[in-house]
Amino acid sequence: MSGSPDASLTGVVLLNLGGPDTLDDVQPFLRNLFSDPEVIPLPSPFRQLLAWWIAVRRAPTARGYYEKIGGGSPLRRYTEAQASALEKRLAEHGVYKVVVAMRCWKPDTEDAVAELTAVRPQRLVLLPLYPQYSFATTRSSLDYFRTVWARRGRSGVPMVSIDHWYDHPGYLDAMVERITETRHAMPVGDGSPVHLVYSAHGLPLSLIRKGDPYQRQIEDQVRLLTARLPEWASAPGRVSLGYQSRVGRAKWLEPTTESVLHTLGKQGVTRVLVVPLSFVSDHSETLYEIDIQYRQLATEAGIKTFTRMASLNDSPAFIRALADLVLSRR
Numbered sequence: 425m426s427g428s429p430d431a432s433l434t435g436v437v438l439l440n441l442g443g444p445d446t447l448d449d450v451q452p453f454l455r456n457l458f459s460d461p462e463v464i465p466l467p468s469p470f471r472q473l474l475a476w477w478i479a480v481r482r483a484p485t486a487r488g489y490y491e492k493i494g495g496g497s498p499l500r501r502y503t504e505a506q507a508s509a510l511e512k513r514l515a516e517h518g519v520y521k522v523v524v525a526m527r528c529w530k531p532d533t534e535d536a537v538a539e540l541t542a543v544r545p546q547r548l549v550l551l552p553l554y555p556q557y558s559f560a561t562t563r564s565s566l567d568y569f570r571t572v573w574a575r576r577g578r579s580g581v582p583m584v585s586i587d588h589w590y591d592h593p594g595y596l597d598a599m600v601e602r603i604t605e606t607r608h609a610m611p612v613g614d615g616s617p618v619h620l621v622y623s624a625h626g627l628p629l630s631l632i633r634k635g636d637p638y639q640r641q642i643e644d645q646v647r648l649l650t651a652r653l654p655e656w657a658s659a660p661g662r663v664s665l666g667y668q669s670r671v672g673r674a675k676w677l678e679p680t681t682e683s684v685l686h687t688l689g690k691q692g693v694t695r696v697l698v699v700p701l702s703f704v705s706d707h708s709e710t711l712y713e714i715d716i717q718y719r720q721l722a723t724e725a726g727i728k729t730f731t732r733m734a735s736l737n738d739s740p741a742f743i744r745a746l747a748d749l750v751l752s753r754r
Contacts, residue, residue: 443497689725
């Protein structure tokens with residue numbers, strides 16, 4: 425991508441939340457997260473002070489989580505691998521430059537804009553790596569990118585965004601492929617039926633009441649996925665949806681994944697396959713919350729076989745789906 429700018433160059437921006445690379449990054453990452461006005465809707469001076477206070481209070485506990493999954497989040501590594509694979513895939517169709525813009529960590533939006541400014545793309549495709557649209561993730565990332573892009577004086581460049589893609593056939597195919605592979609690799613155990621538990625990131629109910637479509641899209645995705653899985657399509661009683669990662673005392677989406685697992689244990693379910701819905705890359709929500717916290721809870725509840733589907737990460741089927749999404753906006 426060196427030399428003169430290519431008149432046909434399309435810039436593709438993969439937007440994501442980000443995660444601390446090291447234990448020292450945990451507190452500043454949390455401060456960035458809670459400084460987002462979509463997360464804490466207060467005027468700036470108060471929001472910044474509250475974000476700092478929350479980060480100081482939560483950092484010791486959060487550092488403990490990250491310590492147990494290797495000392496930091498692998499999210500940056502997975503997202504950069506996705507960007508590299510996507511750029512390679514798109515090269516079959518034209519000249520593309522794919523960059524990563526993290527909302528709360530590095531490489532941040534300023535880094536992404538600087539990288540794009542250097543190659544001067546003729547158009548941009550913004551692709552948030554959140555399958556379902558939410559104010560707290562998709563809207564926040566898109567709005568911030570547009571603000572920084574305009575600040576650099578590049579607002580004349582045509583720009584399109586892909587706001588949600590939970591129902592894209594290629595993405596659903598990639599999910600079904602990964603679920604099926606994981607199911608086949610499960611130990612036989614006592615041979616009892618496997619209960620499918622979809623686990624999505626939680627969201628405060630206050631956002632849903634303001635019109636955030638996240639819950640509706642999550643429920644729709646569960647329906648679309650289950651219909652493609654013969655083992656569960658005709659057995660709706662063996663499919664559950666829970667929400668994880670609740671923070672604070674406000675009311676969040678329910679039921680929680682914890683309560684779903686507890687209930688299944690009481691009902692005598694002994695084999696569970698957990699499918700993360702809101703995450704396309706493994707992160708603390710999958711590697712710590714599900715793999716460590718929920719596994720222990722499930723064991724205590726009497727569930728003998730607890731298996732979690734790995735996130736799509738840079739699976740070829742997922743990269744094909746991302747490429748198809750970008751190409752559909754040509």
